[in-house]
Amino acid sequence: MSEKNPVKKCAAYCLALRFDINQLASTLSDSTLIRIIKGALLIEDAHSWSVVFAYGAVVHWNVSLEDQGKLHHLLLDYAENPLTVIEEDNFTFALDCPSTRIIEDHIEIESSDPILIFALSQGMAQSIKLASFETNAITTINNTNYIPKSLAENGRIKLSRHKIAKIRGQLFLTKSDIILNYDLLDTPDFFWEYPEYEAFYSITAKYLEIAPRTQVLSKKLETIHELFEMLADEQKHRHSTILEWIIIWLIAFEIGMTIYDKVF
Numbered sequence: 001m002s003e004k005n006p007v008k009k010c011a012a013y014c015l016a017l018r019f020d021i022n023q024l025a026s027t028l029s030d031s032t033l034i035r036i037i038k039g040a041l042l043i044e045d046a047h048s049w050s051v052v053f054a055y056g057a058v059v060h061w062n063v064s065l066e067d068q069g070k071l072h073h074l075l076l077d078y079a080e081n082p083l084t085v086i087e088e089d090n091f092t093f094a095l096d097c098p099s100t101r102i103i104e105d106h107i108e109i110e111s112s113d114p115i116l117i118f119a120l121s122q123g124m125a126q127s128i129k130l131a132s133f134e135t136n137a138i139t140t141i142n143n144t145n146y147i148p149k150s151l152a153e154n155g156r157i158k159l160s161r162h163k164i165a166k167i168r169g170q171l172f173l174t175k176s177d178i179i180l181n182y183d184l185l186d187t188p189d190f191f192w193e194y195p196e197y198e199a200f201y202s203i204t205a206k207y208l209e210i211a212p213r214t215q216v217l218s219k220k221l222e223t224i225h226e227l228f229e230m231l232a233d234e235q236k237h238r239h240s241t242i243l244e245w246i247i248i249w250l251i252a253f254e255i256g257m258t259i260y261d262k263v264f
Contacts, residue, residue, distance in 0.1 A: 008092065010091040010092065011059070011089070012058070012125060012128040014087040014129050014131065015056055015058065015075055015079060015083060016083055017079075017081035018079070018080045024074070028041075028074075032045070037115075038193075040053045040190075041053075045063075049062070049117050051118055053129075055125075056083075057128050058125075089124070089127065092107070097110055107120065116197060118197075119197040119198070120200050120203070120204050122190065123204025127205075127213075129184055130210060134216075136177070136178065137221065140171060144167060144227050148227070151230065164231050167231060168231045174224060175225065
């Protein structure tokens, strides 16, 4: 790469479920050049940019690790449900290239227009948020993959009703968290107002395979739903069995009392 187009570093992180953008903007506005764009925060400093999205993702362009760490520390002060495992993706990039494209995790950008940077960041932030969803879904499936095996081998699930209820709750939380935020994976509303920048977003969305990964995530959600239904059926079966035994013992008790009365 020539001196005219030096290679710089870009990184995307998913740190939490969501950030309070308004509070962040209020805190940063006194000392930092910021813009609020469609619920996201664009932080500019010379030839460095950080884009913070309300759904817990941040994308850094040419920002030092030290400055990234400082911003992350601040972001976590205004975060809801910080992640125990932070998702991260790294790229290199160069500005003032003939055209905008991505090749082997290297981003060539045709200008230093902050809105162009913001448009590219939209796809990268969606991708890292999607990675967080994928991790949650895979972890949940791996932690519960013994359930269908147990049911196939024993005809029942060897867990207490309390344990089954806890697993159902975890499955529900994972599924609902993803579904409630699923619209984040659609084309952002930002491009209704800036349609001329949508092509740049499409470059990152296509390269990072957001659409096919979203379809795979849907299949994982179906698996979680099936596990949820399986556990629900098991709970219903156990509950009905308990009721049947209660009825049987009540009938037996009544018969016993009737016999006792007749004999004595």
